[in-house]
Amino acid sequence: MKSVNKASLFFLLLIFVSSCTQRAENEKSFNADEMIIRISEIEIDSADLEEYISILKEESEASVRLEPGVISIYPMYQKENPTQIRILEIYKDKEAYDSHLETPHFKHYKTTTLKMVKSLKLLDMEAIDEESMPAIFEKLSENE
Structure with missing residues (x-):
């Protein structure tokens, strides 16, 4: 059960980092x-x-x-x-x-x-x- 929780946490962290990166890229490209x-x-x-x-x-x-x-x-x-x-x-x-x-x-x-x-x-x-x-x-x- 703990390995499932760690995998889920890792997956959510990956989504969050990806979202932040995309937002930063969008803000840089906007002028x-x-x-x-x-x-x-x-x-x-x-x-x-x-x-x-x-x-x-x-x-x-x-x-x-x-x-x-x-x-x-x-x-x-x-x-x-x-x-x-x-x-x-x-x-x-x-x-x-x-x-x-x-x-x-x-x-x-x-x-x-x-x-x-x-x-x-x-x-x-x-x-x-x-x-x-x-x-x-x-x-x-x-x-x-």
Whole structure:
């Protein structure tokens, strides 16, 4: 019985050390000063809304899954007016953003939805509380 307890204790210690190491690595790799944060304000023609949303969902999923420098492509719409799309975009740095613009999935999104967009406004943003941003993403991963 004592050997089982020692093995369990060792295993828990290993998990704890690994978790601390991962947290330290995440904090080292996070640099808010280099990040690009943007809100895209897009108005879509109502006749194209369903098709636009389908294409946008494919593009945002591929961007986050395939591109290490894409932290967030989070699309949403106004409840009272679904043709008003907003996208929270967060990129690790300018290099990640520039790379994103050259990907096949972004180019497909841009060319196929161009005729659907009635207006587009890109708002570059600055984080107010950049110290809390790593905690947001840690919290998300804890809920998985």
